[in-house]
Amino acid sequence: MVVPPAAPEQGRQQMALTALAPKRTNPAKRTGPAKGTGALRRRVADNLMAYAFMAAGLLCFAFFSWWPLIKGIVLSFQQDNFVIPPYFVGLENYRALFDDPLFWTAWKNTVVFTALALVFGFALPFVIAILLNEFRHLTGLFRVLVYLPVMLPPVVSVLLWRYFYDPGNGLFNTILGGLHLPPSQWTQGSSTAMISLVLVSTWANMGGATLMYLAALQGIPGELYEAAELDGASVWQRIRHVTIPQMRFIMLVLLLLQIIATMQVFIEPFLLTGTSSPDTVTVMVLIYRYAFTVNNDFGLAAAMSVLLFVVLGAFSALYLRLTRSAD
Template sequence: MTVGASERLRRRIGDNLQAYAFLAAGLVCFGLFSWYPLVKGIILSFQQDNFVTPPYWVGLDNYRALFADPLFGTAWLNTLEFTALALLFGYAVPFAVALVVNEFRHAKGFFRVAVYLPVMLPPIVSVLLWKYFYDPGSGLFNAVLSALHLPTSEWTQSPKMAMVSLVLVSTWANMGGATIMYLAGLAGIPSELYEAAELDGASVWQRVRHVTIPQLRFIMLVLLLLQIVATMQVFIEPFQLTGTTNPDTITVMVLIYRYAFTVNNDFGLAAAMSVLLFIVLGAFSAVYLRLTRKAD
């Protein structure tokens, strides 16, 4: 072997070792903080464990206890209701806001920052801010309604308004990210498409329907999946605004918290509920991706 070939081989081995070192570090972090908790949670779902006495194996008893709990069905129905309302508001509003902001010729950067600002706030801060707004006694919303001589509301204490109130908080706090993604997609649409549509006499709605939506289809499909997965795991809003005992707003994640930290103090039962949520979201994601791949 010549000196040049030996040197090239040495460099190649050194480069590969460096690459494998970076890959190994990533795999270790991923395994330690992602796969290990996942496997540990699945094992825990088959155990009785309150972190005080030693855990012991109970098999499927945790899952049987879940299906026998009256709150099990209520939590799933509330979670699905929240997800549906969040899609109605949180999926359409960012798209509409992005269309409006994109039409501005001046101060577009300011409006982008203003729309994204709620995302930069810690979630608990946003929820506590809206908790003050919803206060039935001295809250901002009821003060405005009273000033306009309109009937006030109990907001989060009202069975009819509680879920809608939670969705409004979630939409306001999280729509900035989706809006920025839509704005980035809108910036990539060739202006010639809109010019051709205008020459054909297309209205604003027709241009949105036949030009904007098809061009943003991929972004909209990805955001739809991400939003459904995120809203199915809603926790902070119902936990802070309505507590863990309100049957009108108790969600799957709140019920998991109840099992682990309040009523049952049973981490095995909470883990079983988490595994069911993981299975539901995983199955939905797989079916959704398969359907969208076929459509593409």
């Protein structure tokens, strides 16, 4: 017996019941938003941890750098000697600075020291780096010897040279006596005091600049020197037409950094000649003199610091401009 096929009416009834039945939710789709929420929470937690570490660093930087800077600017408009409560005096501290003859002497000595330090501390490391670059044996030993003064504490270096400059039994006067030459006053003489400070600063700091120059020299392609030699260029011509153009940027950056550093010289004149010598008083020494020795006027010292900050800020802005343009 053959079973007849379902009637069209029964098929339509089944389709209607299927349409009216409630739709079941897919479990996989139901867990999707939960997973997305968890990932979002993890990202927020990671970012909060990163922001927490960054906030801690910013707070330390603000407390130890920004707040003293702001406090110093405010103090420059106040009269304060830590005896009476500070009070505002407007631009009186700046007027007193410009009326002080020692203010102009300090700036003149600072500019002279910076110029002499650049002559020795900028050119001499470049020459030493070229010589070290030509060595093929014991290069590591020579680099350590050049960089060794940088590893010494600055006070130790200055005290060592203080013994060398001693007018009585110092090393330099002993050598002059052995050569039957008259002794020199070195740091006490008006004509030799500044150059004596420059020699100490150059010896103590030229190691870092020398290694930077040496690293830049080793980055110059050797093919350029080979082409120059084939053209018959001399040593000076190779330095002038190959080395210096290839190192122009690093030389300019180091020049600006040395200007910023040498204009803040303090340890050498403070330990070798003191704060009372007009031949070696610099801006930083005068700031110390205003605050702690003669005037005990922290407002006047703060005003001097603000002026130095403005000058160094201009050189720093130039440095950032050059490095940004190089990138």
